[in-house]
Amino acid sequence: MLDRLFPASDDRKSTLSDQEKKELYVLAACGQDSGIDKDCFTRLWKNWIHKILHPVSAFIVVDVQNDFISGSLALINCPAKQEASAVVPVINKLLSDVKFNTVAVTKDWHPPNHCSFFDNLSLRKLGSSCKPAAEVQLFDTVTFDDKYKCQQKMWPRHCVQGSWGAELHRGLTVPNDAVIINKGINPDLDSYSGFWDNEKVSQTPLAEKLQEKGVTHVFVCGIAWDVCVGHTAQDSLDFGFSTALVADALKSVDLDETKAMSDSLCRKGAVIIDSSQVKNMVLGLDRRPEMAIAAMRNMKLK
Template identity: 35%
Template sequence: MKALLLVDIQNGFCPGGNLAVENGDAVVPVANALIESGRYGLIIASQDWHPEGHGSFASRHEGKQPFDIGELAGKPQVMWPDHCVQGTVDAAFHPDLKIDSIHHIQRKGENPEIDSYSAFRDNDRSAVTGLDQLLKEKAVTELDIMGLATDFCVKFTALDAIEMLPDVTVRLIEDGCRGISEDSSREAIKDIKAAGVEITDSHAALES
């Protein structure tokens, strides 16, 4: 089975959101075209779903400003603006995303003491979300990944997919991604490719 994983296409990461990615909403038409193509037997959307006062929020750390580097769970941590708080408009999927066609929503980042960029597991690599098991149970053999943001949640999701699903062909839909920083996004693509993920685009995905 072929699956599509949409990473964090939420209001919080789109223009007007609390942690907006430049042109983040440009990925929505790409996602919708892939959703409507009928080429995917399983469509999954990950959703950042933080409790109030999450440990990754700069507001929880005295003297820290958004995008400062701090520490969380014994690891270096970017201090983020408060974003994607559970139940808020910021955490909702972009209103134009065709969510009615999504088969499974994978929430992440619910533990206030550890961040979770990847849709597969927390940043300490111990607690898993169960997404890998779902894909195995559904006998997924091909997984296409796209979304926000290239240099953080997309990157770690793709790297975990290639490691945790050794029998699955993993592809990154590059034109369906946008990043926080152009430089770090470029490096992220290099890291993803070096790990064995195929880099492709939506036009090729729609023709395959």
């Protein structure tokens, strides 16, 4: 019965593997050796099956800002050498063609004295395990001797509050009712994810906004795949949202780190898709077993 929830589509010929079927039935049986009884099915329908058949979608556009496109941290100058502006027409087409229930747009919004800026290195004391400040190079990772004691990669100054570099790309479509999330506003903590700062000290309003809308499925795009997009997707999974990354609406800093991030996300149940597949997934016509199994695991933990 459960495998009928995942019909094959034109671009995905196989449905459930034998291993996926076995895991689904074990999870669905609610720990009962007797299988799926009426009470168990009622719970499954409310908390799992209904969400698969009738997804509530959110489209999260991550950090499509000037500094990452043509400014101080332009991806074209990073190891992957990718043209970040290429995500803009893909995102705009999705916003035009697909009726998402919620659209959220995240922005790095750093104060001038932010801890991630290489030129602010002298403002903070380094941990005893770090090399001397004079030897630290751009893109090195350091540990500050402060109350957080967290590791921090040193980036060029970027996305300073109120600056041109912090503005969204002028060609990006932003719906009037989009949820705008400013992150990285604490000078002593970086915030790659749209949901949390890097140390999980402070949460943005994003999860609460999505939960208020009853969101079940999240589609993530933007800049950069291996940094802010990837961390946003990780937290999306942790909050229990079925999560997909839209590959042709993503650009990277480093290709090796992108592969590592992608592999990690897929192991947790995220899927990587093309923008042409988004509409059918939003409509509930293309249902991915990987996402459903991850949602079932999350349900069993609650």
